[in-house]
Amino acid sequence: MTNGTSTSTPVKTLQEFDTALAESSMRGQWQYDEMLERLIGGPKSTVRAMLWKWEAIQKQLMEACAVMPESFTARRNLSFINPGLERGGTTQTILAGMQIVKPGEVAWAHRHPISALRFVIEGDTKLYTVVNGEPLPMEPNDLVLTPAWSWHDHHNESDGLGIWLDVLDVPLMLSLGQMAYEPLGQTTQQLLPDSSHHLSARTGIVRPLWEKPPTGDLPCRYPWKEVRRQLDVFADSDGSPNDGVILEYVNPLTGGPALPTLRCCVQRLRPGFKGQKHRKTSSTVVYVIEGHGTTRIGETEISWGPRDLFVLPTWAWIEHQNNSSSSEALLFSVSDAPLLEAAHLYREEPESTVRSRSVSETKKEK
Numbered sequence: 001m002t003n004g005t006s007t008s009t010p011v012k013t014l015q016e017f018d019t020a021l022a023e024s025s026m027r028g029q030w031q032y033d034e035m036l037e038r039l040i041g042g043p044k045s046t047v048r049a050m051l052w053k054w055e056a057i058q059k060q061l062m063e064a065c066a067v068m069p070e071s072f073t074a075r076r077n078l079s080f081i082n083p084g085l086e087r088g089g090t091t092q093t094i095l096a097g098m099q100i101v102k103p104g105e106v107a108w109a110h111r112h113p114i115s116a117l118r119f120v121i122e123g124d125t126k127l128y129t130v131v132n133g134e135p136l137p138m139e140p141n142d143l144v145l146t147p148a149w150s151w152h153d154h155h156n157e158s159d160g161l162g163i164w165l166d167v168l169d170v171p172l173m174l175s176l177g178q179m180a181y182e183p184l185g186q187t188t189q190q191l192l193p194d195s196s197h198h199l200s201a202r203t204g205i206v207r208p209l210w211e212k213p214p215t216g217d218l219p220c221r222y223p224w225k226e227v228r229r230q231l232d233v234f235a236d237s238d239g240s241p242n243d244g245v246i247l248e249y250v251n252p253l254t255g256g257p258a259l260p261t262l263r264c265c266v267q268r269l270r271p272g273f274k275g276q277k278h279r280k281t282s283s284t285v286v287y288v289i290e291g292h293g294t295t296r297i298g299e300t301e302i303s304w305g306p307r308d309l310f311v312l313p314t315w316a317w318i319e320h321q322n323n324s325s326s327s328e329a330l331l332f333s334v335s336d337a338p339l340l341e342a343a344h345l346y347r348e349e350p351e352s353t354v355r356s357r358s359v360s361e362t363k364k365e366k
C-alpha cells in the first residue's frame with residue numbers, strides 16, 4: 001500500500017528543509033515573508049538623509065592635494081558614501097563626489113559605460129573637459145555631460161584650482177553588471193580640427209542640413225549664463241508647490257532628460273519659500289549653489305548653505321524652506337527619475353493627497 005509518499009524517508013522540519021535548499025543554492029519563497037511585511041507602505045529605502053557641509057569637504061579636498069600630489073589617471077576625487085548602503089554609493093543608484101584639479105594638471109583620457117556629469121564649483125574658461133575630441137569650458141556653475149562610453153579628459157590651464165561636483169550612475173551600473181573601463185592609452189585625446197567638427201555646432205538652434213542629425217546621448221555643456229537667464233524668465237512664476245521654480249536640463253535634440261539614467265534640475269526657492277510636504281519614488285542628490293535654507297527629510301531636519309551637498313532618499317517626506325526673507329536660494333539636483341519613468345515607477349505626491357486618500361478610505365470603511 002502507498003499513499004504517494006515514501007514511508008521510509010522521514011519528513012524534514014521546515015528548518016532542515018531550508019538548510020537543505022541552501023546547500024543546493026536554492027531558497028523557498030516563504031523565507032521572504034518577513035521582508036515583504038516590512039515593505040508594506042513602501043518603497044522603503046535604507047539610504048540615509050545625509051548632509052555634507054562645504055567647510056568639511058573643502059578641508060578634505062585641500063588635504064587630498066597634499067596627500068596625492070598629482071591627479072593624473074586616478075583623479076583626485078572624494079566620493080560621498082551613504083552609511084545606509086552596504087555596497088557604497090550616495091544613493092542606491094547615484095555616486096556623487098567632488099574633484100579637485102590643480103593648475104597645470106591633466107586627468108587622463110578614458111571612457112566607461114558609466115554616465116557622468118560635472119557641475120562646476122570653481123572654474124575658469126581655461127578649465128575644460130575634452131569630450132569626444134571637443135573641449136568644453138568649465139566656468140562656475142556650468143554643467144558638462146560625459147555620457148556612457150564618451151572619451152573624456154580634464155585639463156586645468158588656469159591659475160586657480162578647478163573644483164567640480166561629479167555625479168555618476170556607478171551603483172546602477174554595478175547592479176546591472178555593466179562595469180567596464182577603457183583607458184585611451186595616452187594622456188589626452190586628439191582635439192577635433194576646428195569648431196565646425198564639434199557636436200555643439202549640430203545641437204543648437206541651427207544645424208548643417210547636408211548631414212544626418214546627430215542621435216544618441218550628447219556630451220553637452222550647459223553654460224550657467226544661459227540657465228540663469230531662463231531662471232530669470234520664470235522669476236515671477238509660482239512654479240511647483242513642492243520645489244518652487246524648478247527647471248530640468250534637457251537633451252536639446254529630444255527634449256528628454258540630460259542623461260538616460262539621470263535627471264538634472266536647477267531650482268529657485270524664492271525668498272521665504274516654504275514648499276509643500278511631498279515624496280518621490282526617485283532618489284536625489286542636491287548641491288546648494290547659493291542661499292541658506294532648511295529641508296525636512298522624514299524625521300531629520302538639515303540646515304544647508306552654499307556648496308553643501310545633501311541626499312533625498314526614495315519616498316521620504318520632503319519639505320524645503322528658504323530661510324531668508326530677502327535672498328533667493330538656488331539648488332542643483334540630480335535624480336534617478338528617468339530610469340524610474342522608463343520602468344513606469346516614477347511617482348510624486350504631496351502629503352495632502354495621501355491625507356485626503358486616507359480620509360476617503362476611512363469613510364468607505366465606515
Ligand SMILES: [Fe+2]
Pocket residue numbers: 110111112116152
Ligand atoms: Fe571617467
